[in-house]
Amino acid sequence: MELVLTTHFGNDQYRTIGTYQELGGYVALKKALGMTSDAIIDEVKKASLRGRGGAGFPAGIKWGFLPKNDRPRVLVINADEGEPGTFKDRLIMSRGPHLLIEGIAIAAFALNAHMSYIYIRGEFVKEANILNEAIDEAYAKGFLGKNILGSGFDLDLTVHRGAGAYVCGEETSLINSLEGKRGWPRLKPPFPAVVGAFGLPTIVNNVETLADVPWIITNGGEKFASLGSEKNGGTRLIGVSGWVEKPGVYELPCGTNLKDIIYKHCGGIKNGKALKAVIPGGSSTPVLRPEEIDVAYDIESMAKIGSASGSGGVIVIPEGTCMVRILGVLMNFYAHESCGQCTPCREGTGWFKTIVSRIENGKGKPGDIDLLLDLCDNMMGRTVCPLSEAAGMPVKSFLTKFRDEFEQHIRDQKCPYGNKFQSAHA
Amino acid sequence: MPNIILNGIELSVPDGTTILNAAKQAGVEIPHYCYHPKLSIAGSCRMCLVEVEKAPKLMTACSTTVTDGMVIFTDSEKVRKAVTGVLELMLIHHPLDCPICDQAGECGLQDYYMKFGLHKSRYDLGDKIHKTKHQDIGGQIMLDSERCILCSRCVRFLSEVTKTGELEISQRANHSEIGIFPGRPLDNNYTGNLADVCPVGALTSKDFRFKCRVWFLSATKSICTGCANGCNIDAHFREQTMYRVKPRVNDAVNQAWMCDFGRLEYKKANEARLAEPTLRQGGSDRMPGWESVIAEVAFKLKETVDHDGVDSVAVIASPQSSNEELFLVRRLADEMLRTPNLAFTSRVAGEGFSDDLLIKADKNPNTRGAKLLGITDGGFDALLQKIADKKIKTLLVFGNVLGDLDDNEVATLLSAVPFVAVVGSNEGALSRAAHAVLPSATVFERVGTFTNFAGRVQRFAAGFAPRGNARPELDIVIGIANRLGAGWNFTDAASVFGGIAASEAPFTGMTHETLGESGQNATEAGNA
Ligand SMILES: Cc1cc2nc3c(=O)[nH]c(=O)nc-3n(C[C@H](O)[C@H](O)[C@H](O)COP(=O)(O)O)c2cc1C
Ligand code: SF4
Ligand code: SF4
Ligand code: SF4
Ligand code: FES
Numbered sequence: 011m012e013l014v015l016t017t018h019f020g021n022d023q024y025r026t027i028g029t030y031q032e033l034g035g036y037v038a039l040k041k042a043l044g045m046t047s048d049a050i051i052d053e054v055k056k057a058s059l060r061g062r063g064g065a066g067f068p069a070g071i072k073w074g075f076l077p078k079n080d081r082p083r084v085l086v087i088n089a090d091e092g093e094p095g096t097f098k099d100r101l102i103m104s105r106g107p108h109l110l111i112e113g114i115a116i117a118a119f120a121l122n123a124h125m126s127y128i129y130i131r132g133e134f135v136k137e138a139n140i141l142n143e144a145i146d147e148a149y150a151k152g153f154l155g156k157n158i159l160g161s162g163f164d165l166d167l168t169v170h171r172g173a174g175a176y177v178c179g180e181e182t183s184l185i186n187s188l189e190g191k192r193g194w195p196r197l198k199p200p201f202p203a204v205v206g207a208f209g210l211p212t213i214v215n216n217v218e219t220l221a222d223v224p225w226i227i228t229n230g231g232e233k234f235a236s237l238g239s240e241k242n243g244g245t246r247l248i249g250v251s252g253w254v255e256k257p258g259v260y261e262l263p264c265g266t267n268l269k270d271i272i273y274k275h276c277g278g279i280k281n282g283k284a285l286k287a288v289i290p291g292g293s294s295t296p297v298l299r300p301e302e303i304d305v306a307y308d309i310e311s312m313a314k315i316g317s318a319s320g321s322g323g324v325i326v327i328p329e330g331t332c333m334v335r336i337l338g339v340l341m342n343f344y345a346h347e348s349c350g351q352c353t354p355c356r357e358g359t360g361w362f363k364t365i366v367s368r369i370e371n372g373k374g375k376p377g378d379i380d381l382l383l384d385l386c387d388n389m390m391g392r393t394v395c396p397l398s399e400a401a402g403m404p405v406k407s408f409l410t411k412f413r414d415e416f417e418q419h420i421r422d423q424k425c426p427y428g429n430k431f432q433s434a435h436a
Numbered sequence: 437m438p439n440i441i442l443n444g445i446e447l448s449v450p451d452g453t454t455i456l457n458a459a460k461q462a463g464v465e466i467p468h469y470c471y472h473p474k475l476s477i478a479g480s481c482r483m484c485l486v487e488v489e490k491a492p493k494l495m496t497a498c499s500t501t502v503t504d505g506m507v508i509f510t511d512s513e514k515v516r517k518a519v520t521g522v523l524e525l526m527l528i529h530h531p532l533d534c535p536i537c538d539q540a541g542e543c544g545l546q547d548y549y550m551k552f553g554l555h556k557s558r559y560d561l562g563d564k565i566h567k568t569k570h571q572d573i574g575g576q577i578m579l580d581s582e583r584c585i586l587c588s589r590c591v592r593f594l595s596e597v598t599k600t601g602e603l604e605i606s607q608r609a610n611h612s613e614i615g616i617f618p619g620r621p622l623d624n625n626y627t628g629n630l631a632d633v634c635p636v637g638a639l640t641s642k643d644f645r646f647k648c649r650v651w652f653l654s655a656t657k658s659i660c661t662g663c664a665n666g667c668n669i670d671a672h673f674r675e676q677t678m679y680r681v682k683p684r685v686n687d688a689v690n691q692a693w694m695c696d697f698g699r700l701e702y703k704k705a706n707e708a709r710l711a712e713p714t715l716r717q718g719g720s721d722r723m724p725g726w727e728s729v730i731a732e733v734a735f736k737l738k739e740t741v742d743h744d745g746v747d748s749v750a751v752i753a754s755p756q757s758s759n760e761e762l763f764l765v766r767r768l769a770d771e772m773l774r775t776p777n778l779a780f781t782s783r784v785a786g787e788g789f790s791d792d793l794l795i796k797a798d799k800n801p802n803t804r805g806a807k808l809l810g811i812t813d814g815g816f817d818a819l820l821q822k823i824a825d826k827k828i829k830t831l832l833v834f835g836n837v838l839g840d841l842d843d844n845e846v847a848t849l850l851s852a853v854p855f856v857a858v859v860g861s862n863e864g865a866l867s868r869a870a871h872a873v874l875p876s877a878t879v880f881e882r883v884g885t886f887t888n889f890a891g892r893v894q895r896f897a898a899g900f901a902p903r904g905n906a907r908p909e910l911d912i913v914i915g916i917a918n919r920l921g922a923g924w925n926f927t928d929a930a931s932v933f934g935g936i937a938a939s940e941a942p943f944t945g946m947t948h949e950t951l952g953e954s955g956q957n958a959t960e961a962g963n964a
Binding site for chain 2: 175177192197345346347348349350351352353354356357358359360361364381384385387388389391392393394
């Protein structure tokens with residue numbers, strides 16, 4: 011199987027520029043600097059490279075949205091990785107920082123952007139340090155800075171650390187935070203491609219999206235596309251957590267069967283337990299029942315069954331786990347992370363948490379399930395950013411797919427698993 | 437000009453119009469909280485959701501501009517459910533303390549609550565989050581953050597209008613709370629506007645707090661007399677007492693704002709008012725009624741002119757007077773007394789603070805009007821000198837102050853004049869030094885026009901009858917002039933304004949009607 015990203019991740023020295031170059035690094039950048047901007051974008055379009063941050067937008071098409079004017083452009087790299095269940099960008103940054111830097115340099119050249127920022131999750135201190143060391147190396151070797159490799163192209167790259175907010179992974183909130191403002195998502199339009207960071211046209215891409223770019227330039231877009239499934243080019247880093255024998259990050263072709271990911275690649279359910287549920291693409295994606303997981307793990311196939319591969323975080327839930335408690339943990343997260351700007355999300359996420367925790371604690375009321383579902387209707391699709399939707403999707407899917415478990419909690423006025431839910435935040 | 441259909445009504449609106457404003461043009465009100473016409477669009481309260489044909493989601497009317505052929509529904513079942521849902525969420529932590537809230541009666545929450553019929557709470561009282569109540573955050577404002585719906589209007593006002601940024605939202609999610617930075621209270625001259633921009637009772641005026649339920653108040657359209665900017669205001673009163681003023685929208689003058697000084701100007705209408713026409717001789721006061729007092733003043737003026745010559749009488753006009761009043765004061769001096777001694781000054785005691793938002797250094801509402809009507813401020817100091825030199829035997833003074841002279845200076849100066857008549861509304865050094873006190877109406881008790889610093893002529897209306905036995909200055913001037921044989925038959929301020937329009941070039945073609953509610957620019961304003 012051909013790997014795009016992780017081939018050398020086992021090599022401790024891969025993060026240094028010397029080893030990276032010995033193993034073929036920065037050759038793609040040299041090649042790209044000899045290409046036209048349109049040719050690079052064309053190659054990325056041919057690659058069917060879909061954004062790896064969650065929404066799956068085709069990268070090449072996004073790059074074409076920049077207005078054709080001579081205003082300075084900004085390339086922003088989303089390294090916030092805050093979605094519960096997702097932990098793959100972190101691997102790229104710590105194991106292959108130069109892959110990312112090379113991808114950024116190529117993309118910036120194609121976009122004619124001379125400023126770029128890696129917005130990294132505040133908790134990723136180690137990764138930020140590794141990136142900064144790698145960036146220093148790249149400057150020293152002339153892969154960043156003025157007149158890169160004599161091409162006349164200049165690029166500055168800066169690491170900006172976030173301050174600990176999930177919502178700052180949403181691209182416009184990220185831009186506000188980068189500008190030193192409160193991390194509130196912006197109303198769209200205008201979209202960042204038109205008015206983004208510091209008022210300038212801006213492209214925001216996920217770490218993994220850009221780390222794929224050097225391979226695409228070296229091997230061609232068509233080759234990349236052929237690695238994956240229809241409309242989903244290349245491989246994906248899939249972070250599997252929960253009750254499996256071998257949790258971890260796996261690089262697999264887009265469209266790999268989800269059941270195979272869990273049973274073949276991750277060795278199946280730990281201790282031979284039965285599978286109860288799978289959250290397939292980060293905490294926001296609708297939960298699946300065991301009979302639903304025989305599905306290609308790509309954007310269209312997952313959408314067809316009403317869920318999503320999202321940010322590639324698969325959470326495996328075994329039998330004997332209380333679904334009400336899991337939803338309580340998730341709701342605690344969203345109620346803490348809503349930026350508080352929109353009424354439905356600010357108040358709705360907190361109300362979700364209140365109701366779900368009282369159900370788990372044996373104090374649920376007869377109308378609570380319908381109240382939760384009605385709240386979903388009143389929140390989803392009604393807000394500035396999709397966080398409200400992200401909180402509503404688990405609620406809706408848990409209630410639809412595991413309704414009996416919720417009913418049982420309310421009927422018996424206790425958790426059948428003997429759990430109590432304690433809020434992690436006031 | 438996109439053509440749209442809104443609730444079945446066909447409309448054509450200018451390019452770039454938002455759905456919310458297009459609906460307004462069609463007479464359809466779309467509920468909103470975070471939208472404020474003079475602030476940037478936040479689009480965050482989500483109250484203004486409407487259904488747009490072919491759009492997958494409900495759209496926010498405040499932030500969506502119409503496109504040609506758009507079909508919009510603001511009252512569909514889907515919209516009603518959505519808006520009711522938002523309102524419910526907005527209210528779950530609300531303290532529901534309407535009985536003791538100053539906003540009650542003009543509260544966006546109360547209005548919509550009734551409209552959308554949200555009567556039964558699905559939220560447990562015990563789960564309500566409590567926040568800080570009754571915080572004095574500086575300026576004219578009290579904050580009750582439990583009532584706040586986090587619409588961010590106040591934050592935007594302070595970042596976009598005053599650019600001082602004292603309020604911010606801290607925390608996240610349903611712990612979000614509006615507040616000042618520790619130890620840094622509101623620090624600008626426009627804090628009173630915060631109580632106006634706040635759609636609920638979270639930011640209230642310390643001055644107005646608990647004074648009166650708003651439904652007992654009546655309103656009249658007025659002009660602030662605090663400085664030459666001439667901010668448009670609504671004056672709120674009950675019987676003959678002023679309770680507050682609020683800015684009235686006028687894009688050419690004050691947008692939707694006013695300053696904190698102007699906001700407290702109304703107090704002068706309630707305090708230390710002169711109530712009774714009075715004659716004072718050898719330390720004793722007589723109150724023989726208007727006819728006698730006016731007759732006495734006219735007699736003194738005429739007697740002085742006849743015996744000592746026109747140079748022995750003087751008239752000091754006031755830039756607090758209206759155009760109509762100043763016009764007749766000038767004619768009284770020119771035509772009836774024929775004295776060269778007519779002057780005024782715009783100077784007042786104090787610093788004369790100004791900024792580049794609204795506040796002007798000139799603390800009078802009608803300096804420009806006085807000048808356009810040909811009354812000069814050049815002769816003021818010379819006239820004071822004449823008074824000090826005891827050349828003036830009879831002096832007629834308008835207003836409550838004499839330029840920037842302090843009380844002692846006024847008393848000393850006027851002791852040099854045998855007969856001083858003062859036309860003013862409030863007690864002070866002037867009225868104390870007067871031999872005849874002619875109590876006049878305040879801006880809230882009379883009708884007239886002021887010309888602001890930029891030459892904009894603006895009308896103010898009377899809210900209530902003059903307190904006590906005071907009279908509009910116009911009646912007093914006409915009374916004196918007619919005693920001197922003027923034979924003026926003006927019936928009211930509007931008819932005097934007709935006289936101004938007929939003879940004074942800058943006002944050509946204007947009438948009280950053409951001025952409307954937002955005024956007109958004087959034609960030669962630029963060269964005055
Ligand atoms: C609440 C929220 C959190 C998000 N967090 C992240 C994140 O941590 N990392 C990320 O790459 N994208 C995140 N996104 C998606 C970004 O808004 C954006 O779509 C993405 O960075 C675009 O990059 P891509 O096209 O390369 O995927 C988040 C979106 C939302 C609504
Ligand atoms: S949906 Fe939630 S997180 Fe997103 S902008 Fe609105 S309040 Fe903030
Ligand atoms: S205090 Fe008033 S204006 Fe400010 S955010 Fe709250 S409700 Fe809005
Ligand atoms: S700026 Fe002048 S006119 Fe306006 S409110 Fe203040 S004092 Fe009154
Ligand atoms: S008024 Fe439109 S979202 Fe608040």
